[in-house]
Amino acid sequence: MARLLYSLFLYLITPLIWLRLLWRARKQADYLHHLGERYGFYAQPVPEKLIWVHAVSVGETRAAQPLIEGLLARWPGYRILLTCMTPTGRETGREVYGERVIQAYLPYDYPGAVNRFFRRFSPLFGVLMETEIWPNLLASAQKNRVPVMLANARLSVRSARGYGRLGRLVRPAFGVLAGVSAQTEGDASRLAQLGAGSVEVCGNLKFDVVPSPEKLALGRDWKTGLGSRPVWLAASTREGEEALILDAWRAARVPDALLVLVPRHPQRFNEVADLIASRGLRCQRRSVAMPVAETEVWLGDSMGEMAAYYAMADLAFIGGSLLPLGGQNLIEAAACGCPVLVGPHTFNFLQATQDAIAAGAARRIDSVEALGLAVEQLLGSADQLAGMRQAASRFALAHQGAAQRTLAFIERQVAQARR
Incomplete structure (x- = not known):
């Protein structure tokens, strides 16, 4: 019945x-x-x-x-x-x-x-x-x-x-x-x-997904092209988060840093581009060109290149976790050896997130203000980032x-x- x-x-x-x-x-x-x-x-x-x-x-x-x-x-x-x-x-x-x-x-x-x-x-x-x-x-x-x-x-x-x-x-x-x-x-x-x-x-099967070597090489090439610029990636962001992330980016005092912003859903690419422009930030789109020295935000409006974005980044924030949306998967970031920040809402991937934090591969922040401070602190500490990168690789390997x-x-x- x-x-x-x-x-x-x-x-x-x-x-x-x-x-x-x-x-x-x-x-x-x-x-x-x-x-x-x-x-x-x-x-x-x-x-x-x-x-x-x-x-x-x-x-x-x-x-x-x-x-x-x-x-x-x-x-x-x-x-x-x-x-x-x-x-x-x-x-x-x-x-x-x-x-x-x-x-x-x-x-x-x-x-x-x-x-x-x-x-x-x-x-x-x-x-x-x-x-x-x-x-x-x-x-x-x-x-x-x-x-x-x-x-x-x-x-x-x-x-x-x-x-x-x-x-x-x-x-x-x-x-x-x-x-x-x-x-x-x-x-x-x-x-x-x-x-x-x-x-x-x-x-979790996602630990057994091996990042494409071609995509990893592409990300490293992107990074090389930027010279010494620090790169912060906001990955798989959801509606309502991009404005908060841009606020955190403005608050983080990291000279010459590049924010790479990759929305989770492709139908929102134009909407996010308009939001960035409304903040008066100098934006370039992946589909158009590589970032130049004046670029402040590079919009990742492409599909299937997340491993390249992680390989390019010094530090990544995992979207869906600033707002009560449950968070997105951080396993791919770990497999690429990328240090991770997550917000307070990670119930969709709770065990993997807790394990990554315990392993030293990820850190949790509880607010937009804390996100800006964490980005500033970690991008200013090469030793801490190197330690998190090593921990991320060990964490990914251990769970295969x-x-x-x-x-x-x-x-x-x-x-x-x-x-």
């Missing part, structure tokens, strides 16, 4: 879903492409043997890389069907995997749409990255005898409370899962409490191995599910 009411609710809000697509398409027209796929209608030819991996957007698509490489190696006769929900996720999939995977949008969670999805593709099994729980999708997977696992699963205390309020709807969905590979013991406990079975802690543990877990669960 709960799933029936949920499905009726989805049908009722269909006009709102379309309005949201149109709203997003104002800044990113690709949202109006492949619309049929959002309802389970696909045009591309389908190979006979498929393994399905769902990665909702950019972060999950990149995190899936070591897992997808492992799946291709362990099931060499199969192709990977990679689904996502956003145009940027799809573009990232094209950039990272090329023609090695088949890409499509996962349909909205209407009963008919998800049934068409499974009838069309009939995968051997499915892997959902992180925490993508869709009641009708998982019920249809069970009906079509497709075992589905959750990989790299994380669930914050806040999200667990939200799911808990929908227990009659989500507990059966969690119960359908053939297995859950969780990032931490806390994630595993919260997922089990919501009804997930066969939960195992395998670690999640991909192999997750692959072994998936093999066991698939074998068990198909007995």
